[in-house]
Amino acid sequence: MNRRLFLSQATAATGALVLAPAIITADSLRPQLPGGVQSGDITNNSAIIWSRCDRAARMMVEYATTESFTNAQKIIGPAALESSDFTARIDLQGLPAGQQIFYRVTFQDLTDRKIFSEPLAGSFRTAPMQPRDVSFVWGGDVCGQGWGINPDFGGMKIYDAMHRMQPDFFIHSGDTIYADGVILPEVKLDDGTIWKNLTTPEKSKVAETLDEFRGAHRYNLLDENFRRFNAEVPMLAQWDDHEVRNNWYPGQILDDPKYTVKSIDLLAARARRAFLDYMPMRFDPLDPERVYRAYNYGPLVDVIMLDERSYRGRNTPNNQPTQNDDTKFFGSAQINWIKQRLLSSKATWKVIASDMPIGIVVKDGRTDYEAFANGNGPALGRELELAELLRFIKQRKIKNVVWITADVHYCAAHYYDPAKAQFTDFTPFWEFVAGPLNAGTFGPGEMDNTFGPEVKFVGIPKGMKANRSPKDGFQFFGAIKVNGKTKAMTVSLHNLEGKQLYSVELPAKN
Secondary structure, three states: OOHHHHHHHHHHHHHHOOOOOOOOOOHHHOOOOOOOEEEEOOOOOOEEEEEEOOOOEEEEEEEEOOOOOOOOEEEEEEEEOHHHOOEEEEEEOOOOOOOEEEEEEEEEEOOOOOOEOOOEEEEEEOOOOOOOOEEEEEEOOEOOOOOOOOHHHOOOOHHHHHHHOOOOEEEEOOOOOOOOOOOOOEEEOOOOOEEEOOOOHHHHOOOOOHHHHHHHHHHHOOOHHHHHHHHHOOEEEOOOOOOOOOOOOOOOEOOOOOOOOOEHHHHHHHHHHHHHHHOOOOOEOOEOOOOOEEEEEOOOEEEEEOOOOOOOOOOOOOOOOOOOHHHOOOOHHHHHHHHHHHHHOOOOEEEEEOOOOOOEOOEEOOOEEOOOOOOOOOOOOOHHHHHHHHHHHHHOOOOOEEEEEOOOOOOEEEEEOHHHOOOOOOOOEEEEEOOOOEOOEOOOOOEOHHHOEEEEEEOOOOOOOOOEOHHHOOOOEEEEEEOOOOOOEEEEEEOOOOOEEEEEEEOOOO
């Protein structure tokens, strides 16, 4: 059964359900779900189901292992209230492993319990217990540099291209929004044509209030491709800088006339709340604001998701010979957690989802640096934490570690070789870069030889004009497939239309 037929039958069947009594009411009076539905943070027996209502209402989820919703189970969830911008989530537990799960979300109006929303349907596949083919996609950087949702262009078309891959899940590698980026109604292109954006009041200025940060997330959900993708592909989300402001770090005080709020810590607190409201994440009961976490997707894949923003020191020339507060990038608690997750992993492949690249030089102004890399030479500054982690992986003989990232607005494949490095105490590994998903294109960036990167592929021409629009086609996502029989990992990089630009097969090491 195709998705359109499934959705029509799911909607038609609603009147027979206890969940939504056959109440005849005008559609205009029903609660609306303007952001669609999403799933996320899936395991072999659980998943988060997320949605947003347009008013105070109670979220309800019905789910089953069949498209006909035979023997469906119903969960009555929390109230969506003003305090969460009317977002709500339900953590489905006790799901069967390796199974396609079909669900539909309904909201009950809290001012009139007889009024229900129309149900919205979605699906996802839980992680398997036995080896089977596993596939996922990743990318980052959405609605940046003024390139928003252009209906004349087809909206954020790359989400349709990723959807056609039918992945098991999607890793959003950060810059899920551009809270510091204004979306204008029109942008004049080099060829004289006009790029026309959808606009909203919240995207008419930089985000400072909680509602403005939330409004940036609401803006992305206006795109039909994005909502369709979310309904059928679970998301594992992390953040980077643009959820708050470009190149931010804790404790920073802004000297920027666009901002009336000068404390980054206050802006980041509001931004984090908005991010957690809008991402389909499972909150850690001991640390509900924590973004870094890990997920097992069966015997073949563990995903270790990092947060290289919340615990870093200030941006500096990044050339300190020993570690101190300014060289922090992961922070001691997170780096110890990463080591433990790698050490305890029983999966064949350990995929480290990093919100920033390793060997690409990313500057903050003329003298300061934003990421690990600080130019050629020995490990210094923030590179010292990374060197510590890479040394640990080698010493503990942890095999099949692959890094994926976004952030730099082009795609690339890098092979890190100690034989070509300044710091040599590590096992060779790959890093793959994807993005932007719907933002300006930049790069390629300067490479730092500290860890010996060899550029195997780059998806844009050298010297290309900066900030190319999505219309030029330089938008990219990455895809990974692990063969259930051979355990080999195939990594590919794709353009806006889904065309494969590069692929490499990595055999699993025993």
